[in-house]
Amino acid sequence: MAVNADFVGRTYPPDGPHPVDAALVAAFAAAVGADDPVHTDPEAARAAGYADVIAPPTLAVRFAQAADRAYVTDPEAGIDYSRVVHGEQRFVHHRPITAGDEVVGTLTVDQVRQAGGHSMVTTRTELATTEGEALATCVSTIVVRGGED
Amino acid sequence: MAARALDTVTVGETIGPVTIPVTRETLVAYANASGDQNPIHQDEDFARSVGLPDVIAHGMWTMGAAGSVVSRWAGDAGRVVEYGTRFTKPVVVPVSGNELVVEGTVKAVDAETGRVTVEVTVSAEAVKVLGRCVAVVRLD
Numbered sequence: 001m002a003v004n005a006d007f008v009g010r011t012y013p014p015d016g017p018h019p020v021d022a023a024l025v026a027a028f029a030a031a032v033g034a035d036d037p038v039h040t041d042p043e044a045a046r047a048a049g050y051a052d053v054i055a056p057p058t059l060a061v062r063f064a065q066a067a068d069r070a071y072v073t074d075p076e077a078g079i080d081y082s083r084v085v086h087g088e089q090r091f092v093h094h095r096p097i098t099a100g101d102e103v104v105g106t107l108t109v110d111q112v113r114q115a116g117g118h119s120m121v122t123t124r125t126e127l128a129t130t131e132g133e134a135l136a137t138c139v140s141t142i143v144v145r146g147g148e149d
Numbered sequence: 150m151a152a153r154a155l156d157t158v159t160v161g162e163t164i165g166p167v168t169i170p171v172t173r174e175t176l177v178a179y180a181n182a183s184g185d186q187n188p189i190h191q192d193e194d195f196a197r198s199v200g201l202p203d204v205i206a207h208g209m210w211t212m213g214a215a216g217s218v219v220s221r222w223a224g225d226a227g228r229v230v231e232y233g234t235r236f237t238k239p240v241v242v243p244v245s246g247n248e249l250v251v252e253g254t255v256k257a258v259d260a261e262t263g264r265v266t267v268e269v270t271v272s273a274e275a276v277k278v279l280g281r282c283v284a285v286v287r288l289d
Contacts, residue, residue: 028182032213033169036226048151048225056220057229058213062184082199086208090233096226139233 003119003144004078005112007071015067017102017130020055025099028059042099054096061089063097064125064138067105071123072142079121079144087120088141094134102130110139117146152225155263155288164222164253164267169214171206172246179210193244203243208236211249211278215271218251222267223286230264230287235280240273249273253284263287 022042029039034056037044045053072079097103104127111122121142127135176190185207188195193204212234220226240247250272257266269282 024182027178028213031175031179031182032210032217034213034217034220034226036217036220038226048227050227054227056213056217056226057232058209058216059183061209062182065183065185086236088233088235089209089212091231093230093232 002078002114003112003121004076007077007109008112009109010071011106011108012067012070014104014106015070016063016104018063018066018104020097020099020101020103022053022099025053025055025059028062029056032056032058045098050096050098052099054098057091057093057096059097060091060093060127060136060138061140063103063105063127064107064140067107067125068123068140071107071109079119079142083145084142085145086140087143088139090139092137094136097127097135101135103135104128104130105138119144119146152228153223153288155258155260155265158255158258158265158288160255160258162255164255165218166250166252167218169218169249169251170246171210171214171240171242171248173204173242173244176204176206176210176242179207179213183207183209185209201239201241203241205239206242206247208239211236211240211271212282214249215251215269215279215282216284219253219267219269219284219286222253223265223288228286228288229284231283231285234269234282236278237280238273238276238278240278247273249278256283263289
């Protein structure tokens with residue numbers, strides 16, 4: 001089944017809120033080898049001008065992928081997730097995701113196109129706090145590999 | 150750490166190379182922290198069943214690990230204002246582990262806005278695994 005191009009332009013209801021705490025930030029930082037003390041030491045983070053410990057830039061993907069789920073698991077979208085690989089990812093950070101934030105993600109399907117027998121699906125997730133402060137714009141392209149049949 | 154001063158950065162400046170080990174334990178830790186529990190990143194039988202040579206790293210782990218090199222160079226992870234890449238080759242992680250080699254080059258410095266553009270090269274087993282990997286950091 002082909003990826004449904006009728007979904008282009010569709011925006012989903014906001015996903016979340018997802019709480020960000022110091023333990024999540026520290027675990028993610030350790031996993032990607034981010035040893036900047038702004039991730040683990042609240043005093044160092046405050047000295048650098050932040051309210052509390054801040055996330056490594058790519059932690060944003062956790063919330064972007066959470067927002068993706070309603071779309072990619074929608075049977076009408078026609079995405080066979082067992083055939084999906086991550087093609088491209090971009091972030092624009094408006095301010096660092098910080099411990100204490102409650103993150104909400106709003107997903108829009110930007111593009112569905114065919115290339116070389118595969119479908120390329122580009123989504124954009126705007127991350128913000130529950131107060132409406134912009135955190136990050138996350139643009140992801142997944143490749144749904146074409147079948148042999 | 151403190152953020153690097155903008156006037157100390159020059160076009161052509163290089164970062165690294167930095168070698169980053171990756172093991173199955175790294176990927177389990179990343180799966181838990183990121184929420185991405187796709188078994189191709191943890192279970193070699195499953196990975197082989199879908200045609201992969203072995204467990205592969207999350208592309209986002211590779212991007213994140215390379216980003217940590219840029220953040221360390223910038224002196225403050227919160228200064229990374231843009232970061233993007235293409236995932237061009239998988240990083241295979243056998244039981245014995247693997248390693249990334251991360252290098253960066255300053256491609257542009259905008260003295261007006263403080264935006265510094267860093268091109269990042271990431272290789273595993275001498276093959277580039279990310280394409281068009283670019284970070285923008287904002288310095289004062």
